[in-house]
Amino acid sequence: MSLQTIMLAVFDGVAYAALVFLVAVGMTLVFGVMRILNVAHGSLYALGAYLAASLVLGLGASGWSPWLAYPAMAAAAAIIGVVVGGAIETLLLQRIYAKEEALQLLVTFAVFMMLENIQRLVWGVQPYFVGEPLQMLGNIELGGIAYTRYQTLLLPAVALIVLFGLRFFLRGTLTGQVILAVTEDREAATSIGVNARRVFLSTFIIGATLAALAGALAAPTTSIQPGMGADMIVLSFAVAATAGLGNIEGSALTALLIGLARSFAVYIAPELEVLTPYLIMVIVLLVRPQGLFARPEARRI
């Protein structure tokens, strides 16, 4: 394996890890606060990608400045996060917080089925390509190979901003502290006047927006087609579970680990590419069932 191949694999892996992290961190945040695993989380990623593609293509067709593509992508994420995420939480999830875990899983799975279908109805089955935002930032030369700035700089930067932003938000702001309080003990938090309902809604919207943002950012780098949501839900679960569900910093490191492992697999053993994330997950869960970075939880009995 030459140095250049290694560099390529690292660039691929980091860019990919940044996207996976954004999805996984949203899932892990929602789980950490609400104790619900949103099976439809991957669909929000796909919807973000589709909406971003439509907006960018629409901008291109109407002759506006192509630089507006970036705000349009952010807007797509926000729209999906607030509208779709908000609707899921207020219309459905609020009714099932008290139900058994199996039923909660079933309901979010039903949402997943519905969203995949809605996505097909709106955008059809033909793949979409929006390469422009990727090319506009130009290339960067490192170690003799050219790679897009979008993937080497922008994506990791967004991931880092989200990581440190979330850390600061949860530990340094009042709203964040309130969220942590509800996570720790919902009843106690409610008794001192915290509106747990609103905390749940805003947490879910943040998580949904992060998934949609990952989708919007992924839009220029891949072909957007049916099935991307289903793939992403399983992959981001693999990341979140390997890190330990509910662990934000851990999921960043795990995303990087899995992203790199996968991109090296592409160059070394391409047929294993799809399997690497799951192999890592299975091995980690066999040795540390609570995940790499989680503290073992005392049995609550």
Add this chain to the structure above:
Amino acid sequence: MLRRILALVALLVLVAVPFLAPWTKTFLLLALAKGLAVLAVIILLQAGQVSFGHALFFAAGAYAVAFVGRALAGGELFGLLAVSLLVSAAFGLAIGLFVVRYRYIFFGMLNLAFSMVLYSILEKFFHLTGGSDGIRVLRPSILGVTLERNGFELALYFITLALSIVLAAGVTRYLASPLGQALGAIKSNETRLEYLGVSARRVLLIAYVVSAVLAGLGGAITALMQGLATPDYAFWVRSGEFVFIAILGGAGHVAGAFVGSLVYEGIRSYAAVLFADGWQLVLGSILILVVLFAPQGIVGLWQRLMGRLSQKVAP
């Protein structure tokens, strides 16, 4: 008494219908095969666990039949079914040893992950599995007799019907046995089960292998009927369908599996025209409504109705 009569009537209808209306044979056969896979999901639901990946075993059974049938240029039906039983049991044991360590979210999602892995293997390893075109399943002989298409399908239908009855009776007894009752204890209080000296993991592992075999047989029969095994057999949409039918039919009762899949297939063959593109949207909405308002499914609604009627009759 009423239940016995009802079961007898249902059986007579299932036996007579292929002769009265030959076009229903395919429909009923596929519904029964799917019913077996749904029964697999229902067994795990007794322990409160939802598997979003049981299509994996459905595909394992189907591809086992396809591979062995191709190697033998046809083969013998009962031999093929036995092979698919062994293969799906082996898959169930290998994956079960891993997933029975987990509950709820992890159990459901790990099953989903494994099924996605199998799906992509079936699709990617083109030279072995034929990729997304799948493998053609040759028509095997039945007890040494080679039948033409219509006769084969009819024979397969009655074999499947007999098999479904035997398996449904077997599962009913299994669920009533201490081993089956222990599944309910996993759902309600696993710690207490462990204090009784029963290994929850072993109880769940046995259930998991049984359910893998049921789903595998369902897949094998479906592949034999359709003459084709494709990666779609392992796709999550199919796993979702099994779970959906289990909840729709009623997860508390073995009959729920078959009632559910007959109703489901019936609705689908009509609704496919009405909601050609929106089928999963309809399924998702119904699933949410059933979970929220009729958690016992069709069988539960029926039992409630019967309960109300008998109260009125005997005040």
